[in-house]
Amino acid sequence: MLKDKTIVLGVTGGIAVYKAADIVSRLKKLNANVEVIMTEGATEFVSPLTFQTLSNNVVHRKMFNEITSYDVEHISLAQKAALILIAPATANTIGKIASGIADNLLTTVVMASTSKVVFAPAMNTKMYQNPIVQANMEKLKKLGYEFIKPAKGLLACGDYGEGKMAEPVDIVEYVISSFIDKDLKGKKIVVTAGPTIEPLDPVRYMTNHSSGKMGYCIAKEAADRGAEVVLISGPTYLEPPKGVKHVRVNTTEDMFEEVGKYFDTCDVLVKSAAPADYRPETVSNTKIKKNKDTDELNIKYVKNPDIAAHYGKMKNNQIMVGFAAETENLLQYASKKLKEKNFDFIVANDVSKEGAGFNVDTNIVTIIDNKGETTNYPIMDKAQVARIILDKVKYLLEDKG
Numbered sequence: 001m002l003k004d005k006t007i008v009l010g011v012t013g014g015i016a017v018y019k020a021a022d023i024v025s026r027l028k029k030l031n032a033n034v035e036v037i038m039t040e041g042a043t044e045f046v047s048p049l050t051f052q053t054l055s056n057n058v059v060h061r062k063m064f065n066e067i068t069s070y071d072v073e074h075i076s077l078a079q080k081a082a083l084i085l086i087a088p089a090t091a092n093t094i095g096k097i098a099s100g101i102a103d104n105l106l107t108t109v110v111m112a113s114t115s116k117v118v119f120a121p122a123m124n125t126k127m128y129q130n131p132i133v134q135a136n137m138e139k140l141k142k143l144g145y146e147f148i149k150p151a152k153g154l155l156a157c158g159d160y161g162e163g164k165m166a167e168p169v170d171i172v173e174y175v176i177s178s179f180i181d182k183d184l185k186g187k188k189i190v191v192t193a194g195p196t197i198e199p200l201d202p203v204r205y206m207t208n209h210s211s212g213k214m215g216y217c218i219a220k221e222a223a224d225r226g227a228e229v230v231l232i233s234g235p236t237y238l239e240p241p242k243g244v245k246h247v248r249v250n251t252t253e254d255m256f257e258e259v260g261k262y263f264d265t266c267d268v269l270v271k272s273a274a275p276a277d278y279r280p281e282t283v284s285n286t287k288i289k290k291n292k293d294t295d296e297l298n299i300k301y302v303k304n305p306d307i308a309a310h311y312g313k314m315k316n317n318q319i320m321v322g323f324a325a326e327t328e329n330l331l332q333y334a335s336k337k338l339k340e341k342n343f344d345f346i347v348a349n350d351v352s353k354e355g356a357g358f359n360v361d362t363n364i365v366t367i368i369d370n371k372g373e374t375t376n377y378p379i380m381d382k383a384q385v386a387r388i389i390l391d392k393v394k395y396l397l398e399d400k401g
């Protein structure tokens, strides 16, 4: 994912230095070339050997050493950097850069570079909240420098509060998303995901196997590409992607209502959820007891609203993407749903196939559009399927002008 990209990682002196080792390891797994610059303070916490071993590169430390062992590769760090990440970033380094001070290798490289610079601050809460530090960060933000907000938590100094460096996984996600083209910026995309649940009584409900993975991947991809995303999701165990508005629902009727709140103003509606088509006609207020006299339990079900069909009738300029989960006659049934629900295109998945459909990380899809074009795709990660869907959405949006 980060192949051929050089990430210059500036490591400054704070206890969170140990977490920077994890950042290097994650970036390397994504095939980035990682050049680590450590300040003197950072080397007090973790040995440069750790970073050298993880990055497979010599760790850069002293400005004047760099010059004596003159090597174009080394002194051109500023030019080589596709992105400079400073993690952890201390108040001291933030302050120096904000004041134009370049008195060590890291601050000099930042000063000499035109690449994006991202800070992941880590410090004691009182330091973080200090008006001088806040003013320095504001000044840098206005100049285009970016910050990954620290979390609240128990800090190494024993205080509880803001100042804990963001987790390496989130920092690396931020780096990845920095390289993604924001080609959906300005677009509002509503994604439905997951199952719905229909209660029978206070302890039982009916549902299906949808994990939400497909829909959450679409929401994440759309947000990474700059769209404003509303994710309307039935119950799942998934963490909503960063930067999306997450609306949690239970029943199909709830989902129907929530979609209605956002439909008029959205550009795109992606219906990847698996809403229950039926619900029990009555919901008992008390637990349904076992009946000794019969082996049967008869429950009458009534139809739920068909969300896609309803909003498909109301659509004016919106692009609507549907899904079809089938176990037989995939193309025939999917084409029927495409027309009946007025989708622009439908993503058909045969959920009986291994590696496709419910509760797996991959999917095998066929996309059918309303012009009759059908494209089959091999098995791929749901994240990749999401990319393909949103590429198609992007072309349709461009067509609409």
Ligand code: PMT
Pocket: 193, 194, 195, 209, 210, 211, 212, 213, 214, 215, 252, 271, 272, 273, 274, 275, 276, 277, 304, 305, 306, 307, 308, 309, 321, 322, 323, 324, 325, 326, 337, 341, 349, 351, 357, 358, 359, 360
């Ligand atoms: O969540 P995962 O575990 O990752 O699994 C992904 C998935 C299998 C749920 C997903 O890929 C998928 O196929 N979603 C659609 C499931 C479904 O309900 O399919 P359907 O063929 O029954 O419905 C057709 C379309 O109408 C779908 O876009 C559905 O969201 C929509 N629908 C269905 C019923 C209903 N009452 N209202 C609707 O809007």
